[in-house]
Amino acid sequence: MTTLLxxxxxxxxxxxxxxxxxxxxxxxxVHTATHPEKPPxxxxxxxxxxxxxxxxxxxxxxxC
Amino acid sequence: MGNRLGRYGVWxxxxxxxxxxxxxxxxxxxxxxxxxxxxFAAIASYAxxxxxxxxxxxxxxxxxxxxxxxPAERLNNGRDFEPxxxxxxxxxxxxxxxxxxxxxxxxxxxxxxxLPGTVWIIVGVILAGAVQDMTxxxxxxxxxxxxxxxxxxxxxxxxGGAAALIAVLSIMVILLAVLALVVVLALAAxxxxxxxxxxxxxxxLLMGVYLRFLRPGRVLEISLIGVTLLILAIFGGGWISESSxxxxxxxxxxxxxxxxxxxxxxxxxxxxxxxxxxxxxYLSTFMKIGxxxxxxxxxxxxxxxxxxxxxxxxxFNGQGPVFAGALFPFVFIIIACxxxxxxxxxxxxxxxxxxxxxxxxxxxxxxxxxxxxxFVAVMAMIAATTLDPGVYFAMNANPVLLGDTVQSxxxxxxGFGFSVSPETLQQTANAVGEDTIIGRTGGAPTLAVxxxxxxxxxxxxxxxxxxxxxxxxxxxxxxxxTTVDAGTRVGRFMxxxxxxxxxxxxxxxxxxxxNLVASALIVAAWGYFLxxxxxxxxGGINQLFPLFGIANQLLAxxxxxxxxxxxxxxxxxxxxxxxxxxxAWDAAVTLTASYQKIFSTDPAIGFFAQRAxxxxxxxxxxxxxTLKALKAESIQDAHQILVNTTVDGILSxxxxxxxIIVILDAARVWFGIIxxxxxxxxxxxxxxxxxxxxxxxxxxxEPVGARS
Numbered sequence: 001m002t003t004l005l006x007x008x009x010x011x012x013x014x015x016x017x018x019x020x021x022x023x024x025x026x027x028x029x030v031h032t033a034t035h036p037e038k039p040p041x042x043x044x045x046x047x048x049x050x051x052x053x054x055x056x057x058x059x060x061x062x063x064c
Numbered sequence: 065m066g067n068r069l070g071r072y073g074v075w076x077x078x079x080x081x082x083x084x085x086x087x088x089x090x091x092x093x094x095x096x097x098x099x100x101x102x103x104f105a106a107i108a109s110y111a112x113x114x115x116x117x118x119x120x121x122x123x124x125x126x127x128x129x130x131x132x133x134x135p136a137e138r139l140n141n142g143r144d145f146e147p148x149x150x151x152x153x154x155x156x157x158x159x160x161x162x163x164x165x166x167x168x169x170x171x172x173x174x175x176x177x178x179l180p181g182t183v184w185i186i187v188g189v190i191l192a193g194a195v196q197d198m199t200x201x202x203x204x205x206x207x208x209x210x211x212x213x214x215x216x217x218x219x220x221x222x223x224g225g226a227a228a229l230i231a232v233l234s235i236m237v238i239l240l241a242v243l244a245l246v247v248v249l250a251l252a253a254x255x256x257x258x259x260x261x262x263x264x265x266x267x268x269l270l271m272g273v274y275l276r277f278l279r280p281g282r283v284l285e286i287s288l289i290g291v292t293l294l295i296l297a298i299f300g301g302g303w304i305s306e307s308s309x310x311x312x313x314x315x316x317x318x319x320x321x322x323x324x325x326x327x328x329x330x331x332x333x334x335x336x337x338x339x340x341x342x343x344x345x346y347l348s349t350f351m352k353i354g355x356x357x358x359x360x361x362x363x364x365x366x367x368x369x370x371x372x373x374x375x376x377x378x379x380f381n382g383q384g385p386v387f388a389g390a391l392f393p394f395v396f397i398i399i400a401c402x403x404x405x406x407x408x409x410x411x412x413x414x415x416x417x418x419x420x421x422x423x424x425x426x427x428x429x430x431x432x433x434x435x436x437x438x439f440v441a442v443m444a445m446i447a448a449t450t451l452d453p454g455v456y457f458a459m460n461a462n463p464v465l466l467g468d469t470v471q472s473x474x475x476x477x478x479g480f481g482f483s484v485s486p487e488t489l490q491q492t493a494n495a496v497g498e499d500t501i502i503g504r505t506g507g508a509p510t511l512a513v514x515x516x517x518x519x520x521x522x523x524x525x526x527x528x529x530x531x532x533x534x535x536x537x538x539x540x541x542x543x544x545x546t547t548v549d550a551g552t553r554v555g556r557f558m559x560x561x562x563x564x565x566x567x568x569x570x571x572x573x574x575x576x577x578x579n580l581v582a583s584a585l586i587v588a589a590w591g592y593f594l595x596x597x598x599x600x601x602x603g604g605i606n607q608l609f610p611l612f613g614i615a616n617q618l619l620a621x622x623x624x625x626x627x628x629x630x631x632x633x634x635x636x637x638x639x640x641x642x643x644x645x646x647x648a649w650d651a652a653v654t655l656t657a658s659y660q661k662i663f664s665t666d667p668a669i670g671f672f673a674q675r676a677x678x679x680x681x682x683x684x685x686x687x688x689x690t691l692k693a694l695k696a697e698s699i700q701d702a703h704q705i706l707v708n709t710t711v712d713g714i715l716s717x718x719x720x721x722x723x724i725i726v727i728l729d730a731a732r733v734w735f736g737i738i739x740x741x742x743x744x745x746x747x748x749x750x751x752x753x754x755x756x757x758x759x760x761x762x763x764x765x766e767p768v769g770a771r772s
Contacts, residue, residue, distance in 0.1 A: 017152040019283040019346070030142030044280045046143075048338065053144055055337045055550060056557050056573065060415045061345075062408060063239050063547040064165035064401045064616060 023050065075115065082108030089179065089374075096369035099446045102178070103363060106186055106442045110435045113190040118431040121195065125631070125639040126202050128423035133754040135208045136419050145209075147756060148419040150428055156419070158433040159349050160411045161197070162356075164243055164544050165401030165616075166441035168507035171448040172609060173398045174456065175386040176379035178372050178449040180395045185445065188396070188403030189438035192646035196620055197408045198430030199627040199643055204413035205420055206748045212413045212623055218747045219629045220730045227726045228622045232410065233558055234715070235615035237586070239407075240551045241593030242612045243544045244329075245604055248321045248594070249506035250541060254498055255314035256305040256534050258321075261541045262314075263297035264344065271343035283346055290347045291354075294542075298534050305497060318598045325548070326591040333552040333583045341549045348543035355515075355539045359443050362518040372449035372456065377481065385461035385480055386505070387606040388668040393656040397613035402441025404650065406619025408434065421756060447514030448507075454484025455492055455501070459510050462603035463503030464695040473502045497530030505605045512536035555586035596708050601701035602674075602694055610657065611712060614719050617654045621647060621723050625730045632734050633744040651723060658720035662713060667694060671713035678706040 016022050024046050031040040041049065054060045085105035089097060122128050139145040148156075173181035204210055210218075213232070217225025251257045267290050274286045304310045316324070332340050378384035379391040387398060401407070412430060420429065448456065457480050458466065458473045466473040470486035477484050493501045496516055501509065516532035524531070557573065559582040564571015570578045597604025624647035631640045664670030667677050667690050677690035681702040691702060736742030 014151070014155075015284055017149065018155045019287070021281060021283055024281055026146070027142035030140060030146070034141075044276075047275070047281045049143065051337045051342050054415070055341055055553055057414060057554070060160060060411070061547075061550050062161045062163050062165075062401075062405070062411055063236070063243065063551045064163045064405060064407050064612075 020047075020050070023047075075112065078108050078111050082112065089182070096371055097178075097374075098367055098369050099363060099450060100367040102182060102370070102442065102446060103367075106182075106439060109186050109190065110439070113194070114427075114431060114435060117190060118194070118198065118427050121198060121431070121642060122424060122427045125636060125642050126199065126426070128202065128426060129751075130422045130424050131754055132423060133752045133756070134205060134420050134423060135417065135749070136421060137754060137756050138752060139208065139418075144415075145418045147421040150421060150425045153416065153419050153421075153425075154429050154433055157411065157416045157429050158436050159353065160415065161405070161408045161433060162352060162437055162440060163401065163547060164246065164540060165405065166437055167444045167511055167540060168246060168609075169398050169400040169402055169613070170441050170445035171507035171510050172386055172460070172605075173395050174372055174445060174448040175376065175384045175460065176391055176395060177375040178370055178445060179374040180379055180391050181399055182442065182445055184395055184399050185402045185438055185441045188399070189434055192620075192624075192650065193402075193404035193408070193438065194431040194434035195642060195646060196404060196406075196623050196627070197412050197434045198426050199631075200409040200623050201412035201417055201420075201430035202423070202426045203627065203630050205417040205423065205426065208749050209418040210413065212409050212626065215413065215630075216622060216626050216726075219626055219633065220726070220733055223729045224622070224625070224726050227722045227729075228619075229558075229562075231406070231615065231619045231622055231719075231722060233555065233562075234718070235407065235612070235619055236551055236555045236558075237589045238593060238608065238612045238615050238715075240329075240548055240555070240590035241597060242605075242608050243547055244322075244325050244590065244594045245597045245608060246506040246508050247541045247544050247548075248318050248325065248598055249504065249605065250508040250512075250537050251316065251321055252318045253315055253500075254305075254537075255311045256301040256497055256530075257537045257541065258301075258316055259304045259310075259314045260294075260297045260301035260534060260538045261545070263300065264294065264347065264538075264542055264545070265340070267293045267297070268340050268344040268347060271347065272339040275343060276338045286343075287346050287350050290343070291350060294347065294351070294538070295535075298531060298538055301534055302497060302530060319595075322591070322595050322598050325594065326587055328545075329548050329552045329591070330583055330587045332549040333556055333587070334579060337553075341546070341553065344542070344546045344549065348539075348546040351539045352543050355536070356440055356443070358519065359447070359515060360439075362515075362522050363443060363446055366518055366521050368446070368450040368518060368521075370446065370449040371451065372453050376453075382666070382669065385457060385465055385476075387610060388666070389610070389657070389660060393653040393660075394610065396653040397610055397617060397657045399441065400613045400616050402438050402444070404617065404620050404646070405437075406616045406621070406623055408437075409619065409623030422754075444511055447511050447518060450517065451510065451514055452484060452488065454482045455488065455513070456510060457482055458484055458489055459501050459504045459513070460507075461503070461505075462606055462695075463505065464601070464603060464697075466503045468502065470500075470502065495526060495529050496533035498533075505603065507605075508537060508540045511540070552583065552586050552590070555589075556582040559585055596704075596711070599704060600708055601696045601704055607708065607712060610661065611715060611719075614654055614657055614661070614716065617650055618719050618723050621650050621654060622726055624650060625726055629730050629733055630746070632737055633746050635744070637738065647727075651727060654723055655720060658716050658723075661716040662720070667691075671709040671716060674705060675709035675713060678702045678709065682706065 024043050085101045088101040136145050136147040170181050213225055213228040216228040271286050271290050304314055382390035454477050457477045466476045470489040474486045512533045515536040516529045519532040520529040560571050597608045624643045627643035628640050660669050661671055665673050667673040681688045681691050737744045
């Protein structure tokens with residue numbers, strides 16, 4: 001049964017990675033490893049920052 | 065020995081399969097050719113190119129070095145710089161480069177037959193498009209993710225940098241106008257399409273609020289809800305179009321749609337990103353990937369025959385009713401993004417290089433994702449050419465040639481040398497739930513009819529054909545609108561950045577008056593071209609699409625010039641042909657097309673020949689024979705033609721001049737280095753050892769190199 005479900009689990013993990021759902025958790029990891037003294041951004045702040053970065057930059061999406 | 069045979073034996077097999085498929089495409093007898101040959105010819109060619117040519121570029125030309133730390137590793141901050149799994153990054157990069165271009169271009173190019181466009185889509189991507197993406201990605205990777213404009217300035221000079229910036233801004237404006245035009249043409253007089261597209265706005269707002277306040281970052285669950293609502297909206301549109309009370313209220317003229325789009329574009333670019341743009345982007349990305357996958361499966365299952373001939377006479381006489389101009393250079397201009405797209409060099413030098421784990425991955429991400437994009441273009445070509453050629457021309461020919469009725473359209477198609485009965489045209493329209501399909505130019509409706517025929521033969525039969533048609537229209541319109549939002553926004557930032565150099569406060573992106581002014585400028589610029597295109601007496605898409613193609617290829621020329629310059633500076637002169645040959649071809653195509661657009665005496669092609677005819681008509685007070693032959697109707701048309709051709713002609717001159725300037729400026733650098741009069745100064749970031757596990761370590765998610 002678990003082997004049958006494997007491809008689906010893999011697909012689900014892939015979707016989570018690609019949609020950015022895991023991005024915040026990873027950011028927390030990096031942040032605590034590199035700057036333990038500074039408080040990390042909250043989840044909301046983090047996604048806001050990511051969005052601004054993405055949509056203010058011509059190199060993030062091809063219009064054609 | 066045996067091992068070696070085993071290793072290459074499979075490639076010999078792939079080569080044979082590819083050769084047989086290409087042979088069938090080029091030579092098979094009979095009325096139709098099965099799309100399966102095209103599908104497998106493409107896949108075999110991509111596989112060989114990826115295995116051998118991309119590998120050659122990676123190991124010999126670029127000499128990627130996996131012991132060298134990438135910017136993602138060195139500068140890892142968990143946000144914009146971060147080593148990302150290559151499969152995930154492949155998905156991101158592909159989603160970022162895949163837009164409406166490869167779906168529209170091949171449909172228009174199909175007027176010359178299926179072969180010229182197909183050959184360029186496949187050969188072009190292998191030798192030019194994917195090479196451009198891969199090399200630009202690599203060079204940006206070696207420079208901490210610098211943008212194409214910055215690289216052009218540092219490696220070539222100030223002029224090259226300025227040209228890159230102007231190219232980006234002008235391509236953006238023309239592109240947004242062309243794409244908005246595609247939406248207008250697809251939605252005009254279609255209550256079903258207009259309603260379902262309008263519904264995407266409240267759906268996106270709902271998603272935006274959810275992601276902002278209820279559950280930040282939970283993209284998947286809300287996207288699922290969004291897609292479900294979207295499908296309901298398509299069914300809702302079917303209901304609207306049948307109810308006489310609402311159908312009229314949702315039926316818009318092209319000019320009403322222009323106004324709506326301009327207002328929408330302005331508002332959307334000023335609103336906060338999270339409210340409308342970001343949720344729409346999720347929605348359209350999922351729809352896009354989903355539809356492309358469905359289409360691939362649909363074509364593989366049905367293996368439809370292609371009814372369009374290999375070549376039509378329009379490939380040679382340049383008199384095509386969809387767009388004017390002969391095979392060379394216009395197929396290479398019109399296909400645009402599916403084979404070689406300059407805009408990709410901005411993605412390859414933007415977000416992606418900041419996320420790459422290992423240098424060798426530029427092959428799968430740069431070259432591989434572009435092969436996928438090309439495959440999408442191949443599928444669009446298949447969808448368009450499986451249509452009855454008569455139906456294809458009745459939908460795509462310049463509307464002024466077709467008249468308003470199925471009878472007049474049928475006659476006009478006969479005049480093009482194809483045949484279609486008025487009844488067939490009416491039946492096709494009825495089957496997809498539209499009043500008419502005559503003169504539905506812009507590519508999207510044709511593709512939608514093709515997709516609906518392929519999908520409905522797999523799921524639902526004729527009962528669902530109208531649904532699939534509007535599904536396809538909605539999916540195209542949705543991501544074109546996302547592009548319009550995003551493009552207007554980026555254009556606004558570029559203007560603010562430009563003016564900010566002169567007058568500081570204007571550059572502050574948080575200053576509302578500056579935002580409003582810059583947004584209004586960008587929207588006015590593309591809105592102007594959109595309006596001119598919709599009201600062009602000679603048909604807008606055939607005038608504007610070539611301009612967009614030229615602008616996009618111009619940007620590709622800039623990227624390939626930067627690439628060639630860097631290769632020469634790296635001391636790889638003997639391999640510089642890898643980017644220099646596509647550059648030479650691209651320059652030849654773009655300059656020939658520009659030359660014809662500027663100097664051709666054929667008024668169907670040359671802007672200034674058209675302009676002269678308009679001037680003459682206005683002076684004489686009545687239309688002259690040239691304009692009558694182009695089907696202009698009144699002296700007002702002549703005035704409109706005068707304005708449009710002046711603007712388009714000047715733009716063509718500007719584009720051509722820029723290509724020449726960039727290449728000359730770079731050639732000065734090249735020959736300086738080759739003759740030894742110039743020191744090759746490279747602006748690469750110095751080598752630093754990578755502490756990440758070597759390639760293939762997919763569990764390696766921890767930033768090992770960050771702290772030791």
